[in-house]
Amino acid sequence: MTPPSLFDCAGRPLDLSRPAVMGILNVTPDSFSDGGRFQGLEQALRQGSRMAGEGAAILDIGGESTRPGASPVSLQEELDRVIPVIERLHAELPLPLSIDTSKPEVMAEAVRAGAGLINDIFALRKGDALAVAAASGVPVCLMHMQGEPDSMQTAPAYDDVVADVMTFLRERIAACAGAGIPPERVLIDPGFGFGKGLAHNLSLLARLAEFRALGHGLLVGISRKSMVGAVLGGVPVEQRINGSLAAAVMAVERGARLLRVHDVKETVEAAKMAWAVIERTEEPL
Numbered sequence: 001m002t003p004p005s006l007f008d009c010a011g012r013p014l015d016l017s018r019p020a021v022m023g024i025l026n027v028t029p030d031s032f033s034d035g036g037r038f039q040g041l042e043q044a045l046r047q048g049s050r051m052a053g054e055g056a057a058i059l060d061i062g063g064e065s066t067r068p069g070a071s072p073v074s075l076q077e078e079l080d081r082v083i084p085v086i087e088r089l090h091a092e093l094p095l096p097l098s099i100d101t102s103k104p105e106v107m108a109e110a111v112r113a114g115a116g117l118i119n120d121i122f123a124l125r126k127g128d129a130l131a132v133a134a135a136s137g138v139p140v141c142l143m144h145m146q147g148e149p150d151s152m153q154t155a156p157a158y159d160d161v162v163a164d165v166m167t168f169l170r171e172r173i174a175a176c177a178g179a180g181i182p183p184e185r186v187l188i189d190p191g192f193g194f195g196k197g198l199a200h201n202l203s204l205l206a207r208l209a210e211f212r213a214l215g216h217g218l219l220v221g222i223s224r225k226s227m228v229g230a231v232l233g234g235v236p237v238e239q240r241i242n243g244s245l246a247a248a249v250m251a252v253e254r255g256a257r258l259l260r261v262h263d264v265k266e267t268v269e270a271a272k273m274a275w276a277v278i279e280r281t282e283e284p285l
C-alpha cells in the first residue's frame with residue numbers, strides 16, 4: 001500500500017516522493033495590517049512569493065480563522081478574501097495552490113480561480129462538499145476533527161486516539177470513493193489540535209507511522225500549535241519554531257510527506273536533513 005507520490009493539482013505537479021512543505025497563507029483581517037482589501041492582497045502576494053522562494057511546494061490559502069472562538073465568516077466575505085489572492089498567485093507563481101475551506105461554494109470558486117487542492121478541516125462533511133470536490137477534479141485533504149471548532153477543546157475524549165482517528169479517516173476515504181473521488185486523489189491528516197488534548201497530540205505524533213497502513217499521502221500541521229507551546233512551558237507562538245521543527249522531523253521520520261507550516265525556510269531545511277538520513281543521500285537535496 002504505497003501512497004501515490006505524484007499528485008496532479010489542476011495541472012501543476014505536487015511531488016510527494018519525498019517530504020514537501022505547504023506554506024500557510026492566511027488571508028484574514030487579523031493576519032494583515034490595517035490597510036483594507038488592497039493592502040491585504042498585496043501583502044498576501046508578497047508573503048506567497050517569499051514562501052515560494054523559500055522552497056514551499058504548495059501554498060495553503062485560507063480566509064476563515066478556525067481558532068476556537070473565532071467568529072464565523074460569511075460566504076461572500078470568504079470569497080472576497082481568498083479568490084483575488086488565488087487568481088493573482090496562480091498567475092504569478094508556478095507552484096500549486098491549496099484552498100483551505102469547508103464551504104462547497106468556496107471550493108468551487110477557488111478551483112475555478114486556479115486552486116489545485118482542497119484542504120478541508122471538516123473532511124468534506126458540510127453540505128454538498130463531497131460532490132463539489134469530486135466534480136472539481138483536484139486532490140483533497142481529509143482532516144480529522146472531533147467536535148466543532150468553537151467547542152472541540154472542551155473535553156476531547158477517545159478510546160484509543162490513533163485507532164479512533166484512523167476509523168474516521170477510513171470512513172471519509174470510503175465516502176470519497178462513493179462520491180467518485182478515487183483514493184489516489186486523497187491525502188489524509190490526523191488533525192493535530194482539533195479536538196485533542198496534549199496527550200492525544202503526543203500519541204498521534206509518536207504513533208504517526210501507523211497511518212501509513214491506510215496507503216494515502218500523509219499531511220500534518222503542527223507548526224506553532226498549542227501542543228508545542230504547552231511542551232515548552234507556555235511560550236507564545238513566535239517562540240515555537242524550534243519545537244515545531246523537532247515535531248516536523250519526527251513526523252517525516254514516521255512517514256509524513258506534506259508539512260503544513262508557517263516557517264517555510266526552516267522547515268524545508270529540517271526536512272531535507274531528515275530525508276538525507278532516511279535515504280542515506282550524499283547529494284545535496
Ligand code: 8Y7
Nearest residue numbers: 066100141143189191192220221
Ligand atoms: C490544520 C489545517 C489548520 C491542520 C490541515 C492552525 C486549516 C490551525 N490546521 N489543515 N488547518 N491540517 N490539513 O494552527 O493541522 O494552523 S488551521
